[in-house]
Amino acid sequence: MNILVDRVFEKDIGKIRSKKILSELKQVIIFIERAQSIHEIRNSKNIEGYSQYYRIKISEYRLGLEKVSSNEVKLIRFLHRKEVYRYFPR
Numbered sequence: 001m002n003i004l005v006d007r008v009f010e011k012d013i014g015k016i017r018s019k020k021i022l023s024e025l026k027q028v029i030i031f032i033e034r035a036q037s038i039h040e041i042r043n044s045k046n047i048e049g050y051s052q053y054y055r056i057k058i059s060e061y062r063l064g065l066e067k068v069s070s071n072e073v074k075l076i077r078f079l080h081r082k083e084v085y086r087y088f089p090r
Contacts, residue, residue, distance in 0.1 A: 001035050004074040012078040016061075024058050025078065038067050053089040057081075064088035 016022055035041050038054060044065075047053040054073075056063040062084040064077035077088040 001032055001037070002072040003029065003032060004068065004072065006074060006076045009075045009078055016078070021059055021061060025061075025063065028056060028058060028063060029075075032065075032073065037070065038073060047089055050089050055084070055088070062088075 013022070013025070016025075032041055038044060041054075041056065044054045044056050047055060047064075052067045054065050054067065056065070058078075060081050061078060062081055063075065064079075064084060066074045066076055066089075068074050076090075077084060079087065
């Protein structure tokens with residue numbers, strides 16, 4: 001699966017100091033690259049009311065992504081669970 005990265009996502013990653021969280025995120029991104037569709041990604045869940053937005057739990061953080069096409073996703077946000085739904089989906 002092809003992955004696009006939003007600039008805001010890159011800023012969110014720059015604020016994370018925990019190496020454990022960053023390594024878990026790296027593993028999830030590798031898994032996303034290997035998946036054939038969004039439904040193969042474990043722990044991915046559709047955001048209610050939005051057909052193209054999904055979230056993945058990574059410890060206390062949430063990875064917000066958008067399904068661009070059947071084989072392409074865009075990483076949009078990576079925030080703490082208390083903040084993510086204020087900013088995602090847009």
